[in-house]
Amino acid sequence: MFAESALNIRNKRVQNLFRILFLMMTVLLIIPVVIILATLVAKGGSIISIDFLFTDPTNGMTAGGIFPALLGTVWIVAVALLASVPLGVAAAIYLNEYAGDNWFTRIIQLAIINLAGVPSIVHALFGVGAFVIFFGFGTSILAASLTLAIMTLPVVIVSTRESLRAVPQAFREACWNMGATRWQTIRRVVLPNAVSGILTGVILEVSRTTGETAPIMFTGAAFFLPFLPQGVFDQTMALSLHLFVVATQVPGVPDNLPFGVALVLIAMVLLMNSISIAFRMYLRGKKKW
Amino acid sequence: MNATAKAMSEPVAEYAIRTSKLNLWYGTFQALFDVDLNICNGMITSLIGPSGCGKSTLLRSVNRINERLGYVRIEGNIDVMDKNIYDPDVELVQVRKQIGMVFQRPNPLPISIRDNILFGHRIHNKDLKSSKSDQNEIVESALKQVLLWDKVKDRLNQKGTELSLEEQQKLCIARLLPVKPSVLLMDEPCSALDPKGTAAVEELIWELRGEYTILIVTHNMAQARRASEECIFMLMGKVVEHQATEDLFVTPEQKETADYIEGRYG
Numbered sequence: 001m002f003a004e005s006a007l008n009i010r011n012k013r014v015q016n017l018f019r020i021l022f023l024m025m026t027v028l029l030i031i032p033v034v035i036i037l038a039t040l041v042a043k044g045g046s047i048i049s050i051d052f053l054f055t056d057p058t059n060g061m062t063a064g065g066i067f068p069a070l071l072g073t074v075w076i077v078a079v080a081l082l083a084s085v086p087l088g089v090a091a092a093i094y095l096n097e098y099a100g101d102n103w104f105t106r107i108i109q110l111a112i113i114n115l116a117g118v119p120s121i122v123h124a125l126f127g128v129g130a131f132v133i134f135f136g137f138g139t140s141i142l143a144a145s146l147t148l149a150i151m152t153l154p155v156v157i158v159s160t161r162e163s164l165r166a167v168p169q170a171f172r173e174a175c176w177n178m179g180a181t182r183w184q185t186i187r188r189v190v191l192p193n194a195v196s197g198i199l200t201g202v203i204l205e206v207s208r209t210t211g212e213t214a215p216i217m218f219t220g221a222a223f224f225l226p227f228l229p230q231g232v233f234d235q236t237m238a239l240s241l242h243l244f245v246v247a248t249q250v251p252g253v254p255d256n257l258p259f260g261v262a263l264v265l266i267a268m269v270l271l272m273n274s275i276s277i278a279f280r281m282y283l284r285g286k287k288k289w
Numbered sequence: 290m291n292a293t294a295k296a297m298s299e300p301v302a303e304y305a306i307r308t309s310k311l312n313l314w315y316g317t318f319q320a321l322f323d324v325d326l327n328i329c330n331g332m333i334t335s336l337i338g339p340s341g342c343g344k345s346t347l348l349r350s351v352n353r354i355n356e357r358l359g360y361v362r363i364e365g366n367i368d369v370m371d372k373n374i375y376d377p378d379v380e381l382v383q384v385r386k387q388i389g390m391v392f393q394r395p396n397p398l399p400i401s402i403r404d405n406i407l408f409g410h411r412i413h414n415k416d417l418k419s420s421k422s423d424q425n426e427i428v429e430s431a432l433k434q435v436l437l438w439d440k441v442k443d444r445l446n447q448k449g450t451e452l453s454l455e456e457q458q459k460l461c462i463a464r465l466l467p468v469k470p471s472v473l474l475m476d477e478p479c480s481a482l483d484p485k486g487t488a489a490v491e492e493l494i495w496e497l498r499g500e501y502t503i504l505i506v507t508h509n510m511a512q513a514r515r516a517s518e519e520c521i522f523m524l525m526g527k528v529v530e531h532q533a534t535e536d537l538f539v540t541p542e543q544k545e546t547a548d549y550i551e552g553r554y555g
């Protein structure tokens with residue numbers, strides 16, 4: 001009565017086939033990551049040292065360190081965050097907590113989705129037109145950062161909205177029915193519970209911004225600069241562009257230099273991602289409802 | 290005792306809630322038809338009726354939550370303490386302060402028990418800086434009124450969301466009290482609780498009568514009978530019968546009421 005039938009056997013075989021197929025696809029996914037990391041460590045690991053991180057490039061960028069580029073990237077990312085986070089979080093709060101579902105908010109949604117789909121080189125050219133020329137910021141950290149900020153705005157808005165949505169509606173109802181205004185509700189209940197998600201989103205955005213090249217190469221990042229930036233109206237070197245330069249534009253660069261630069265860049269991104277994940281786990285563990 | 294003190298200091302309306310010719314539409318669907326009710330001050334009144342009869346809709350129009358949906362249209366009056374809460378000069382925040390609401394699922398805020406109790410107080414008394422000892426008093430008195438003080442007095446900093454469902458529901462009632470509402474609306478406050486929790490919350494509701502006017506929606510007829518003084522039976526958006534609870538269950542005047550309480554439908 002409970003014995004295996006021929007049909008059972010066939011079904012099980014098919015089921016196994018698909019399981020293995022999907023497993024293989026998953027493994028396939030990891031391979032490029034492993035190869036990239038392994039190659040970078042193998043070919044560029046030898047050059048990494050404290051000196052490499054904290055000295056200037058020398059001999060026409062064929063030797064020395066990457067300090068100006070590293071510092072420049074930190075500048076650009078920091079200024080971009082200062083611009084995009086307040087704007088993006090505010091927009092997300094409006095869309096999620098205040099706006100109703102009408103034609104106006106739908107148009108905004110559509111704009112956000114489209115903004116996310118614009119290729120980075122188009123953002124770059126927009127940045128040149130808007131920030132470098134129209135607003136007269138020149139090629140500067142400010143212009144580069146604002147360009148990046150606009151590019152990453154959709155990510156900030158979407159991830160912030162996700163975090164806001166994760167706060168149960170019942171909490172809002174509870175506040176409203178005690179006579180709290182929208183703002184009191186947001187400030188006292190919604191934001192404190194969404195802040196972990198918002199921060200995670202922000203850190204992920206940082207890691208993206210770090211690696212962008214196209215949007216900054218016309219707007220603020222320099223090929224080579226013999227001095228460090230003093231303010232947001234200065235040009236600066238940046239890691240991503242520096243990698244492009246030493247890998248393709250300068251003759252006579254030793255093999256391990258570009259790999260070393262790439263390793264530093266990817267390490268920065270991975271470090272920030274890990275911080276964001278650890279942070280999220282920590283805050284989730286504390287949350288109880 | 291408190292109720293008599295109130296009665297001596299100021300004239301108190303005989304009826305806490307009066308509706309006249311109340312009609313309500315969700316879009317084109319009419320949910321309430323000419324509802325005329327007088328709900329006595331300081332009493333517990335229960336609203337019973339089969340699902341979809343409009344009892345929750347009625348409850349929710351008494352503190353104007355319905356209008357949040359956007360497609361709700363209301364005609365007629367709802368007077369709370371002799372003031373139509375749909376008048377243009379009525380401030381919604383004051384409505385919500387005067388008329389507290391308890392939900393089916395307990396919804397304490399994810400903050401400490403103490404902060405849950407003080408939440409409403411803090412919202413409505415922004416400019417009055419209340420001292421720590423005042424706050425402690427508020428917390429203690431609210432928790433005592435809901436018979437929760439002895440259980441939680443040593444862990445007031447624990448999150449409200451970590452309590453048992455029964456305790457959460459009591460906390461949700463307690464946090465309404467510091468702002469001194471005149472009316473408490475309860476939308477099936479025990480339906481998420483087990484029998485023991487139900488009994489405990491019913492006991493608490495009974496304790497609160499006299500001091501607050503309580504309007505309670507319930508699916509549970511035994512509960513309406515145990516825990517209310519007056520009872521309203523609704524059917525298809527209309528009020529069929531409104532009587533003292535005991536009379537309604539023992540000698541219903543309308544045939545529909547009799548059929549419903551004997552379990553012939555609903």
